[in-house]
Amino acid sequence: MNKFDKKLRxxxxxxKFEIPEQVKTKLENTLHSLPDKKIKTKxxxxxxxxxxxxxxxxxVMLFVLPNVSVTYAQSFENIPVLNDIIRVVTIRNYFYxxxxxxxKVDIPEIDDKxxxxxxxxxxxxVTALTEEIVKEFYKEVEEIGNDxxxxxxxxxxxxxNTDKWFTLKLTVTSVRGSGSVYFKYxxxxxxxxxxxxxxxxxxxxxxxxxxxxxxxxxxxNRMKSDSDLTYWVDSADGFxxxxxSDSHNFYINEDGNLVxxxxxxxxxxxxxxxxxxxxxxxxxxxxxxxxxxxxxx
Numbered sequence: 001m002n003k004f005d006k007k008l009r010x011x012x013x014x015x016k017f018e019i020p021e022q023v024k025t026k027l028e029n030t031l032h033s034l035p036d037k038k039i040k041t042k043x044x045x046x047x048x049x050x051x052x053x054x055x056x057x058x059x060v061m062l063f064v065l066p067n068v069s070v071t072y073a074q075s076f077e078n079i080p081v082l083n084d085i086i087r088v089v090t091i092r093n094y095f096y097x098x099x100x101x102x103x104k105v106d107i108p109e110i111d112d113k114x115x116x117x118x119x120x121x122x123x124x125x126v127t128a129l130t131e132e133i134v135k136e137f138y139k140e141v142e143e144i145g146n147d148x149x150x151x152x153x154x155x156x157x158x159x160x161n162t163d164k165w166f167t168l169k170l171t172v173t174s175v176r177g178s179g180s181v182y183f184k185y186x187x188x189x190x191x192x193x194x195x196x197x198x199x200x201x202x203x204x205x206x207x208x209x210x211x212x213x214x215x216x217x218x219x220x221n222r223m224k225s226d227s228d229l230t231y232w233v234d235s236a237d238g239f240x241x242x243x244x245s246d247s248h249n250f251y252i253n254e255d256g257n258l259v260x261x262x263x264x265x266x267x268x269x270x271x272x273x274x275x276x277x278x279x280x281x282x283x284x285x286x287x288x289x290x291x292x293x294x295x296x297x
Contacts, residue, residue, distance in 0.1 A: 085161050086119070086188070087111040088168065094134050101141050102151040105130055110168065112188075118195045122186045126170060129184065130154055133172065151175040159251050164190050164294055167251050181274055182263040185249045191291075199246035201292045202284075210287060212243040215260060215277045219267070231268045231275075241267040256297030257281050 087110075094105040107130045110119040137152050144150065152174050159167040166188040174180045187196040199205070219231035219241075232241045244260060253259050258279040264270055281296040288296065 085163075086166050086190075087113075088156070088158055094130075096137070096141075100144075100146050100149050101137075103134070103137050103153070105134055105152070105154040106156065107131075107154070108156045108168065108170075110166075110188075112166075114193075116188075116193045118188045118193055121195050122168065122188070125186070126168075129170070148176075159185070162190070165252070166190055169251070178270065180264050183249055183261060183274070185251055185261075187251075189292075197247045198244070198250050201289060201295070202287050203289055204287070205246075207284075207287050208243055208246070210283065211258075211260065211279055212241075214279055214283060215244070215267075216241070218277050229268075230272065233267075252295050253278065255281075256295065258284060258295075 088108050089111060090106050091109040092107040094103060094107075096103040108126060109123050112119045133152060133154060137150075140150055152172070154173075155171050157169045157171070159169050161167075168186045170184040170186070172182050172184070174182075188194070189196050194200075199207070201207070216233045219233045223229050223231060232239055234240065249261050251259050251261070258281070259276055260279060261276045262268075262274060264272075264274050267275055285293075285296065
């Protein structure tokens with residue numbers, strides 16, 4: 001045994017490493033299933049040795065090799081989750097609960113290491129929006145008191161997080177008699193470091209008519225296949241969904257298609273809840289800007 005081996009073993013022995021219960025159970029089950037009765041009786045003695053070997057291996061992989069091997073260390077740095085991906089953390093929580101009212105608000109903050117203006121813009125908007133929601137909630141608690149019930153919840157999800165594109169989804173759920181959910185999507189083009197809205201993706205404003213007509217056609221088809229569905233299109237009173245706006249919510253799904261979501265009451269009666277429409281990439285390929293074709297995979 002050379003000096004390095006001795007040093008390694010000593011370091012592994014001194015390292016505080018608790019074997020996970022799941023691993024411990026699997027080791028016990030494996031030893032228990034061995035056919036030799038003599039071996040079975042020694043499983044208790046063997047377990048610490050196997051555990052020590054596992055601890056030594058993990059110690060080498062996580063602590064020793066990154067320090068002694070340049071190639072290994074660089075491979076850790078190249079893992080997207082550690083290097084290339086934007087971090088999103090919860091910077092503040094608001095919580096309130098009594099017999100009549102409840103609030104749970106999680107406020108996210110984007111940390112893109114470079115502290116870009118795009119990330120700062122989103123952080124400011126998210127903070128302003130969530131703090132306004134909290135303010136309105138406390139105002140309602142004071143005004144209504146025990147005469148009514150209400151709740152509000154704010155949560156977030158990371159929809160896309162790659163070296164080229166980032167999308168954060170904010171979900172606001174409000175309960176006052178009936179429930180309502182609305183969303184806010186934020187996007188960063190990581191190649192340019194800019195915030196992006198829907199209209200930025202396209203060459204000209206013809207995109208709005210193309211996407212709107214496709215959505216209306218999907219509405220018609222859905223209502224034909226299910227008589228319980230109702231969308232505000234081709235209605236007798238003319239109260240129809242008109243068109244999407246330049247800053248309308250959107251996201252790109254896993255198949256590389258554009259998804260247009262609508263909040264409750266935007267394009268249908270309340271019982272329909274919120275709706276989403278997938279715009280196939282084939283419809284967009286001739287109108288999307290070259291710089292954004294990577295989104296359509």
